[in-house]
Amino acid sequence: MIKQRVIRAIEETGMIAIVRGVAPESILPLATALYEGxxxxxxxxxxxxxxxxxISTLKQEVGDKMWIGAGTVLNPVMAQLVLDAGADFVLSPDFNPDVVMMVHEKQRLMIPAVMTPSEILQACRLGVDLLKLFPANSLGVTYLKEVRGPLDGLPLIPVGGITLENTREFAKAGAFAVGVGSALTNKQWIEQGDWSAITQQAKTFIQAFHEGKQA
Incomplete structure (x- = not known):
């Protein structure tokens, strides 16, 4: 089942690379650089x-070796469009039961954003497999630790302001994985075509996460 395979890939690498504001012309070399990392x-x-x-280009060209997700999905119509384009999973910046149920009907992985214990448990009651803790850097590592006190069995993925430094700390605090944006998919490197820098940064992030898990 696709959903379980995506979850396994996220867990094994500890990373979701977030691509925002990148034109389709740069998406394939960026994905290749990330894959090599x-x-x-x-x-x-x-x-x-x-x-x-x-999304369609990635699915066609690297869909045999990478899992392609769509983020910032705000309503069921957007969810339907990204799934039609080939997305393997869907993420949102909020918790919207309508989006969750629609994606689940398509038997795809849905990762909604949650912040409070009430949102976390409401999402779980809808059968959500992974939870996006957002905005993670503003909430802080201590918040993750405290939430995981009574809810230690839930897979939380911190997203928002993730850096190499706090990646280790979030991993140490029990994060299932982290979602990394600008610190990994650096716009200056993309504009300059410095794909080797992105590959090296990806390797460093993955290493930082696993070091945190082992600490």
Whole structure:
């Protein structure tokens, strides 16, 4: 089942690479650079340039070795469009039961954003497999630790302001994985075509996460 295979890839690497604002012309070399750095799960946000084209291109060209997600999905219509374009999973910046149920009907992985214990448990009651803790850096590592006190069995993925430094700390605090945006898919490197820098950064992030898990 696709959903379980995506979950396994996220868990094994500890990373979701978030791509925001990247034109389709740069999406394939970026994905290749990330793949060479060990990334197996990539998210294209819906507020990116021609995001449906990027998702479709990735699915066609690297869909045999990477899992393609769509982020910043705000309603069921957007969810339907990204799934039609080839997205393997869907993420949102909020918790919207209508989006969750629609994606689940398509038997795809849905990762909604949650912040409070009430949102976390409500999402779980709808059968959500993974939870996006957002905005993670603003909430802080201590917040994750405290939430995981009574809810230690839940797979939380911190997203928002993730850096190399706090990746280790979030992993140490029990994060299932992290979602990394600008610190990994650096716009200056993309504009300069410095794909080797992105590959090296991906390797460093994955190493940082696993070091945190082992600490």
């Amino acid at each position: 060990g990334i197996r799960v990539i998210e294209v946000t819906c507020n990116s340039t021609r995001h449906l084209e990027s």
